[in-house]
Amino acid sequence: MLRVEPLSRVLELGLIALAAQLVPKKRRQDWMLEWRGELAYLHSVLGSSIPARIVPMRFVFGAFFDALTLRVIEGKQRERFPQAKVSPITCLVVLAMLLTASYGATFLLPGVRAERELAPAPIGNGLVLIQGAEEVHHGEPTIAPSQIRVWRRGQQRYFDGFAYYYLAAESFSDPAQPERGRTWKIAHATANLLPLLQAPVRLGATATAANYGMPALVLSESGWKHRYGADPGVMGRVVLIDAKPARIAGVAPDGMWMLPGNADAWLIDPNTEQKHDVLGYAVAHLTFQGKAMMRTPRIAITAHRAHFNTDAYEGIALCRGSVGPWSFFLYATFLALVTLPVIAPAEHTEMSLHTHELGWFRLLLRPLFYAAKLGLVWPIAYFTSLNAAYALPQLSVQTQTYLQLTTGFLACLFGVRWAILDQHRRCPVCLRRVTHPARVGNTASNLLAWSGTEMICAGGHTLLHIPDLPMSWFPAPRWHLRRAA
Amino acid sequence: MVAERKLSHTAALILHAIDVGYVYGFSVMETTGLPSGTVYPAMRRLEADGLICSHWEKQAVADAEQRPLRKYYRLTTAGKGTLQSLRQRYPLLVRLIPIEEKEPLRAAR
Numbered sequence: 001m002l003r004v005e006p007l008s009r010v011l012e013l014g015l016i017a018l019a020a021q022l023v024p025k026k027r028r029q030d031w032m033l034e035w036r037g038e039l040a041y042l043h044s045v046l047g048s049s050i051p052a053r054i055v056p057m058r059f060v061f062g063a064f065f066d067a068l069t070l071r072v073i074e075g076k077q078r079e080r081f082p083q084a085k086v087s088p089i090t091c092l093v094v095l096a097m098l099l100t101a102s103y104g105a106t107f108l109l110p111g112v113r114a115e116r117e118l119a120p121a122p123i124g125n126g127l128v129l130i131q132g133a134e135e136v137h138h139g140e141p142t143i144a145p146s147q148i149r150v151w152r153r154g155q156q157r158y159f160d161g162f163a164y165y166y167l168a169a170e171s172f173s174d175p176a177q178p179e180r181g182r183t184w185k186i187a188h189a190t191a192n193l194l195p196l197l198q199a200p201v202r203l204g205a206t207a208t209a210a211n212y213g214m215p216a217l218v219l220s221e222s223g224w225k226h227r228y229g230a231d232p233g234v235m236g237r238v239v240l241i242d243a244k245p246a247r248i249a250g251v252a253p254d255g256m257w258m259l260p261g262n263a264d265a266w267l268i269d270p271n272t273e274q275k276h277d278v279l280g281y282a283v284a285h286l287t288f289q290g291k292a293m294m295r296t297p298r299i300a301i302t303a304h305r306a307h308f309n310t311d312a313y314e315g316i317a318l319c320r321g322s323v324g325p326w327s328f329f330l331y332a333t334f335l336a337l338v339t340l341p342v343i344a345p346a347e348h349t350e351m352s353l354h355t356h357e358l359g360w361f362r363l364l365l366r367p368l369f370y371a372a373k374l375g376l377v378w379p380i381a382y383f384t385s386l387n388a389a390y391a392l393p394q395l396s397v398q399t400q401t402y403l404q405l406t407t408g409f410l411a412c413l414f415g416v417r418w419a420i421l422d423q424h425r426r427c428p429v430c431l432r433r434v435t436h437p438a439r440v441g442n443t444a445s446n447l448l449a450w451s452g453t454e455m456i457c458a459g460g461h462t463l464l465h466i467p468d469l470p471m472s473w474f475p476a477p478r479w480h481l482r483r484a485a
Numbered sequence: 486m487v488a489e490r491k492l493s494h495t496a497a498l499i500l501h502a503i504d505v506g507y508v509y510g511f512s513v514m515e516t517t518g519l520p521s522g523t524v525y526p527a528m529r530r531l532e533a534d535g536l537i538c539s540h541w542e543k544q545a546v547a548d549a550e551q552r553p554l555r556k557y558y559r560l561t562t563a564g565k566g567t568l569q570s571l572r573q574r575y576p577l578l579v580r581l582i583p584i585e586e587k588e589p590l591r592a593a594r
Contacts, residue, residue: 037553038511044552062521069526073533 012039012060019060022067024074031070035063088369088431091422095376102383111230111393112386115325115400126291127196128315129259130282130301141166141260141279148273148282151303158290163196164273165189166280167261170242174227184223186241187263188272188280194218194252196285197259197318201250216249216268217241222397223264224251230393241267254397258318259283283318325389325404329382332408336416339409344417362429369431373419381411428479429461495519497571499527500560501578503537504568508557516582528558536564 016035023031042056106112132142148164165187172184194201201218217239219227228234237248246267257263260281286293293299301313389404425433434455452467452474463480492500495517502513514524531537539558547554560568572578 033554034510034556037555038509040553041511041555059521062523062525065522066525066529069529073529 008056009043012056015060016063019063019067022064023070027070027074031067035060035066086433088426092369092372092376095373095380099376099380099383102380102387105387106383109387109391110232112390115386115390126286127318128284128286128299129318130284130313130315133300133312133314141281143280143282145273145275145278145280147303151282151284156287158287158293159284160287160290161192161196161285163190163193163283164280165193165259165266165283166272166275166278167263168242168278171240172265173240174237175240176237184241184264185262187261187266188269188275189266190272191268191270193283194266194268196283197256199252199256201252201256214238215241215244215246215270217246218250218252218266218268219248220257220264220266221251221254225393225397241265253324255324284315325386326382328401328404329385329408332385332405333378333381333412336409336412339413340416343413344420365431366426366428369426370419370423373422374416377415377419378412381408381415384408384411424477425455425464427457427462427464429481430457432457434462434464492567492571494575495523496527496531497568497575497578498581499524500531500536500564500568500571502582503558504560504565505582505584507582508559509555510558513558531564532558535561536567537561 013036016032016039019035020028020032039056039060042059046056130143143164145164145166148162151159151162167185167187169183170186172182172186219234224230224234234248235250238245239248240246249268252266299315299317301315303311303313385404385408388407389400395403422433427434434457452465455464455466456462457464461481464477465474465480466477467474498517499513499519502516507513507516510521510525510528513519513528514521517524528537532539537558538561539556542555542557544554
């Protein structure tokens with residue numbers, strides 16, 4: 001008979017299987033059998049006779065410690081035999097597993113998943129904010145809805161689309177949480193505003209069904225996190241804006257908004273342009289000719305009225321690069337690369353062997369392996385920084401940004417440092433790490449004697465001479481090919 | 486006489502629990518109050534040091550009770566000798582898990 005396991009049980013068994021990968025192969029099956037048996041027993045007595053502190057998931061995490069212990073014990077028992085040193089394939093497989101795990105975690109952690117979906121895309125050029133020429137430096141609203149209607153009706157040469165919004169402080173209440181009503185800054189916007197801005201709004205399923213005849217409300221990311229704790233289930237919920245119903249249709253990421261006024265939410269209201277007693281902001285999209293005219297970030301615009309009257313406006317170009325987790329990580333990478341010389345050894349390894357002795361294939365393999373390591377370490381650092389920063393959605397945006405910068409910086413810095421150190425100790429022939437000391441020298445008393453350590457490759461291909469005291473005749477570690485090999 | 490091995494109080498507690506009759510990992514965990522991440526690794530070390538040994542129960546027993554196979558642990562001769570020394574070193578062990586509690590049924594609870 002088929003039995004459907006609950007998701008938590010599947011996850012627990014999956015974790016045990018993951019931990020089993022740490023156990024030496026010959027003992028793995030036995031080990032898994034024991035842990036599965038113990039887990040089955042735990043579930044059979046769960047909630048009855050066992051103390052409440054024993055939680056299945058916590059219990060399963062102990063499997064990782066157990067697996068590691070077993071690995072160490074087995075390793076110690078093998079010490080008297082020649083060890084198969086970490087091969088390049090093993091190294092790359094481990095890195096690939098780490099990459100898969102860190103990437104997979106971005107899908108499993110709800111906060112990180114939301115952040116990835118909300119990551120702002122670059123906003124295209126060709127958008128201008130139109131404001132009255134007098135008030136442009138104050139950033140105050142200057143455009144009446146009637147003006148937009150006039151512009152829409154007229155034939156335009158430089159603009160092919162207009163959007164409009166105005167800000168109002170209005171009461172926001174949710175019938176599902178009546179005790180938490182308060183005043184929000186609401187941007188009443190025309191339906192084409194967010195599409196015109198190419199805002200990466202995360203839309204709920206109900207956003208497409210014309211919202212059942214009521215205006216759609218797009219929450220800001222910070223408002224969504226603060227008010228609803230980043231709950232994705234709020235999509236489609238009906239709330240009251242100034243006692244009028246509106247349906248929550250989506251969430252817009254912080255940093256997306258590049259127009260005046262920080263709104264807590266955007267109300268996509270078809271009647272926005274029909275108001276008479278408000279002033280707001282106009283956003284226009286330039287035609288090809290308009291873009292050709294827009295040679296500076298600001299441009300004077302003259303609107304002609306009847307009887308040869310004109311109104312003076314100013315157009316401000318709206319363009320902005322993408323600012324999001326990826327940009328922060330790139331900045332962290334830059335900082336890490338600048339800092340790297342401080343903690344990474346400046347030494348380089350010399351080779352006292354000729355290219356024809358190794359062959360071109362092996363010569364090429366070494367830098368390729370180095371590049372592969374760096375190529376895996378970098379995305380691991382990125383996904384790790386994402387997971388560390390955005391795992392907890394209740395954190396403020398600033399905290400998440402600092403957290404991502406810090407973790408991205410540290411992961412990049414120490415990841416690249418490890419790759420460099422690891423590469424210095426790889427045999428040029430077989431690319432395995434050399435860890436066998438063939439000879440350990442003492443500090444020389446007369447500077448002429450050898451003082452350093454000599455390591456030999458597990459395969460016997462090469463010797464690595466590491467001077468304890470760098471001399472002019474022996475300044476850096478040096479590889480020697482063993483001719484007998 | 487077996488020379489006294491330098492074991493921690495936790496390891497001694499686990500050794501004592503096994504001797505008293507808590508003969509599989511979960512029961513040791515339940516009795517000592519230690520987390521799984523402590524109990525199982527400690528038992529691996531004790532086994533590697535030859536103080537305890539393990540064996541799988543018979544398939545028929547597990548089938549009869551409709552549960553997965555269970556691995557049981559018991560003290561070796563060296564383990565018993567070490568535990569005697571440890572009980573003198575840690576006299577509270579016996580008070581934490583009294584020896585009188587030993588019941589054959591606990592092993593197959």
